[in-house]
Amino acid sequence: MIKNAHRISASSLLRRIFCSLFVVAAAVSLVAAVASSNAVGQRIGGDAVNIANKVAPWVVEHTAYGQQAEFFVVLAERADLRPAANLPTKTEKGRFVYQTLLEKARTTQGPILQWLRERKIEHQSFYIVNAILVKGTRQIAEALAARPDVARIEGNPLIHNNLPQPEPVTEAPSKPQAPKAIEPGITYTHAPDVWGLGFTGEGIVVASADTGVRWTHNALKPHYRGWDGVNADHDYNWHDSIHDSVGNPCGNDSPFPCDDLAHGSHTTGTMIGDDGAGNQIGMAPGAKWIGCRNMDANAGTPARYIECMEWLSARNLRRNLHSRSLEHWH
Structure with a gap:
């Protein structure tokens, strides 16, 4: 089982998390951090300069001195989801996106997964982002970065969220309190x-x-x-x-x-x-x-x-x- 060995604190504090039916902005930024940028689709060579450019600074820092860290191997090929816009219903759009993402991962991740299995390296495959989570050393990260089918290596940091906590009760009510009908x-x-x-x-x-x-x-x-x-x-x-x-x-x-x-x-x-x-x-x-x-x-x-x-x-x-x-x- 992959375990997280390195922790970082989030740089910005959440003083209050606004809860509604449409909390999606944070998720968009999450996926973008791992899967965005037009550079993802480029096939980058395997020379030393390009290998260094493909490994995120967090991975470099947390694999120093022989340490192991969790990192994402983000593949260069991305699924083309544009045809979903032409489908008539939300259900059809959703099914098309799911099946297309899954198929892209299945057809592109095979050689890397085999390489990881042969070396008994812990890993977990993802398809919503065409990426594989790996636990390994700098040597493993650089070997994977040297592959032309790999766009980049990103970290998997442990992020501490400052969530609102229940306030302490300073005084007990004198009698049972009935809930308000509507908040x-x-x-x-x-x-x-x-x-x-x-x-x-x-x-x-x-x-x-x-x-x-x-x-x-x-x-x-x-x-x-x-x-x-x-x-x-x-x-x-x-x-x-x-x-x-x-x-x-x-x-x-x-x-x-x-x-x-x-x-x-x-x-x-x-x-x-x-x-x-x-x-x-x-x-x-x-x-x-x-x-x-x-x-x-x-x-x-x-x-x-x-x-x-x-x-x-x-x-x-x-x-x-x-x-x-x-x-x-x-």
Whole structure:
């Protein structure tokens, strides 16, 4: 199993993470950091100068003095997704993008995967970005960078996110407090006016990629796509991209939705929360949710983020919206 041995702190602090149904900007910057730039499509030669230019400074730093680090081998060939624009429906577009990305990875990564297997080097293949996560030394990174089918070598740093924490309770209430019927923030957005027109999110599936979700919460459980009112089915409704945590309350590869920091439960509640008894905390109480844990408490990596993105794309083509919490790295 690939483990993260090197940690860095994010240079910019998240004082407050704004939670809504459209948190996509951070994900765009994430994928762009690994897969963008027109230079990716160029086939670069294998001389010493070009090899050095193809290895990111973070990888150079973290493989110094014989150290091993996790890094992405980003391939030069990229899938052509432009034909998706001509397809008539969102479902067809999504299926075309998924199948095209997957096929491009399958047809281009084979020689590198074989090279890694022959040398028993830890690795993980990705298709949403045509890249392979590798754990290795500088020598391995440079050998891979010398290949003409490799565009560049990027790092997989551990990124510490400064997520909002629950405030301490300084004084217990004198009597039980009844929940407010509709949260002020929901009222402020005029969501109840939209509900009155008959639009509550019914038929929509939203996806959370965060610290996980406490699926048994009263305001969340009725809306979990894996809950039919009697039995739970977590297949295709939940994925855990945390595989090497130490001491995390959710453990590793949790088979059911679990939240190790409460942040993901909060953001999911903002999307769909409603306990059916008057406590309406979500924008779209008629929608269903699915989830993926992409952070070990407050720590994520590009590989964890991408793994959740792949799962959401491959396994849940019927989902409509994503909410992601992550931190950009520099």
